[in-house]
Amino acid sequence: MGHPPIKRYFAAEQIRVAEEATGRLLADGVLMRRAASGLAGAVAAELRSRHGAVYGRAVTLVIGSGDNGGDALFAGAVLRRRGVAVSAVLTAPDRAHAAGLAAFRSAGGRVVDGVPDTAELVVDGVVGLRGTGPLREAAAAVFAQVRVPVVAVDVPSGVDADTGVVHDPSVRAEITVTFGARRIAHALAPAACGRVEVVDIGIDADGARVEMLSDRDVAEGWPLPGPASTKYTQGVVGVIAGSDRYPGAGILCSAGAVAATSGMVRYVGSAAATVVDHFPEVVVAPDLDGAGRVQAWVVGPGAGTDDAALELLRRVLATDVPVLVDADGLTVLAHHPELVVERHHPTLLTPHDGEFERLAGRSPGHDRLSAVRGLASALGATVLLKGKVTLVADPGGEVLVNDAGNSWAATAGAGDVLSGIAGALLAAGLSPRVAGAAAARVHALAADLAADGAPIGASELARAVRPAVRSLRAVR
Ligand SMILES: NC(=O)C1=CN([C@@H]2O[C@H](COP(=O)(O)OP(=O)(O)OC[C@H]3O[C@@H](n4cnc5c(N)ncnc54)[C@H](OP(=O)(O)O)[C@@H]3O)[C@@H](O)[C@H]2O)[C@@H](O)CC1
Ligand SMILES: Nc1ncnc2c1ncn2[C@@H]1O[C@H](COP(=O)(O)OP(=O)(O)O)[C@@H](O)[C@H]1O
Ligand SMILES: [K+]
Secondary structure (H helix, E strand, O other), rough: OOOOOOEOOOOOOHHHHHOOOOOHHHHHHHHHHHHHHHHHHHHHHHHHHHOOOOOOOOOEEEEOHHHHHHHHHHHHHHHHHHHEEEEEEEEOOHOOOOOHHHHHHOOOEEEEOOOOOOEEEEEEEOOOOOOOEEEEEEEEHHHHHHOOOEEEEEEOOOEEEOOOEEEEOOOOOEEEEOOOOHHHHHHHHHHHHEEEEEEEOOOOOOOEEEEEEEHHHHHHHHOOOOOOOOOOOOEEEEEEOOOHHHHHHHHHHHHHHHOOOOOOOEEEEEOOOHHHHHHOOEEOOOOOOOOOOOEEEEOEEEEEEHHHHHHEEEEEOOOOEEEEEEEEHHHHHHHHHHHHHOOOEEEEEOOOOHHHHHHHHHOOOOHHHHHHHHHHHOOOOOOEEEOOOEEEEEEOOEEEEEEEOOOOOOOHHHHHHHHHHHHHHHHHHOOOHHHHHHHHHHHHHHHHHHHHHOOHHHHHHHHHHHHHHHHHOOOO
C-alpha cells in the first residue's frame, strides 16, 4: 500500500539503539538540543493558536529526574528567550537534569513550588522512555491541581511507552511531542497522548513493532472494479451467520459484505429468506453442499454453538480459502482450538474481550498488545482484538492498530457488520492482517458518518460503509 507511508511505532529499546547509533550527537547533547528546540516550537505554536501570541504568555514545566526533564528545561530556556514567562516545578529537586536546569535558570526561568494560577499551559517532563508504573506521589500531587492543557514530552508520564498501559494516576495530554519516531504508546493510548507530533532529531529507528495504515493506505488498497472485472474477480465471500433465533446477524454480516466490495456474496444458513428480502443480490443456499465456490468464508455471527455449528465450522476450516471466524464461531473454537492450530491457510479471528477470554483462557488485561500477540502465536492465526483501539496481530508478531477515533460503534450487531466487511476484503485477496485493519478503519468511519452526533444502531452503520469508503478515496 502506498503514500504517505504507514505510521510506524517503536519500542523504547529500539529508540535507544537508534540514539546510540548517532555516537557523538548523543554524547554531546546535540540530540537533546534538537529535541528541546522542536518541543519549544510545538509549545509556541500551541500558545499562538490558543492565545494569538507567544510573547507574554505563561507556561509551567513539571520536571522529573531524567533526560525527559532535560528536554523540557532546555525547551523552557528557548521559550523564555521568546518572551514566555516560564516556571518549573521540580518533583525530584536533587536529581533534575543539571545542564538543563542551568540553561533554564540562566535564561531567566524561575523554579516554583507548585503550578501558578497564571499558567496557561503545562509541560509534562516528569518521565519518558524510562517510566514505569503510575505517576509517583510528588508529580501526582502537582498534576491533580492542573486545569490547563498539558503538552507531554515524549509520552504522558504514567503511560507505559512500550505497552500503552495507562496507569492511575497518569498525565492526560492535549499534545504529545516525541522525537525521531513514534513510540508504541502513541498508537495504543491515543486518549492519553492527544495529538502526537514527531520532531525530527536525525535518528533512524528500524523494524517497527506496531504499524497503523494511513487513510490513503486504506483507500489505495481497497478493491474496486476495473475494466476487466467481472462479478467473480473481486472475490466471492460466503457468509455463514444468523439463525432462526438470530436472523439479524445474517442480515448485518451480509450488509457489511455487500457494501464493502463489488464482489459476490453467498449466504448459507437458515435466515436465507430474510437475507434475500434485505439484499436481493445475495445468492443463498440452505447448506454448505449447495453453496457453490467462494474465495473466503465468514463464519459465526449468531450462527449457534451446537453440534451442527461445530460440524459446519470444522468443514469450513478444512477448506483451503481464507476464513474469518467471529462470535459464536469463536465460542465453538474455544473448545476445539486444534481446528485453527492445524490449519495452514489464512485465518482471521475477530474476538471482543469476552470471546478473547474464552479463546485464551484469560482476559486481554491492560497489556492488550502482548495479549493479542500471544494468542495469535499460540493459535497460528491472525487475531483481531476489538475495541475503540483495534489490534490485529499475525502469528509472527506483526501488528496493525486502528484507533476508531469515536465510539458510536459500541452498539449491538456492529461486530457482525465488521466481519462482513473484513470477509469481503479477504475474498478480494487482502491478507488477514490488512483486511482486518482496513475493515476496522472503514467501520469506525462509517459509524462516525452514520451517527453524525447521535447514537446509531448497526443497520445505520452498515448503510454508511459506502460513504465511508467514498470519503477515504476522496482524501487521496
Ligand atoms: N538520550 C538523548 O540524547 C535523548 C533523550 N531524550 C529524552 O530522554 C528521555 C529518557 O530519559 P531517561 O533515560 O533519563 O529517562 P526518563 O524517562 O527521563 O526517566 C528518568 C527516571 O525517572 C524515574 N521514574 C520512572 N518511572 C517514574 C514514574 N512513574 N514517576 C516518576 N519518576 C519515574 C526513574 O528513576 P528512579 O527514580 O526509578 O531511579 C527514571 O530513570 C526520553 O523520553 C526523551 O524525552 C530526547 O531528548 C532525545 C535525545
Ligand atoms: N467503545 C468503543 N469505541 C469504538 N468502537 C467500539 C467500541 N466498542 C466496540 N467497538 C467496535 O464495535 C464493534 C463491536 O463488535 P462486537 O463486540 O462483536 O459487537 P456485536 O457482537 O454486538 O456485533 C467492533 O468493531 C468494535 O471494535
Ligand atoms: K513525559
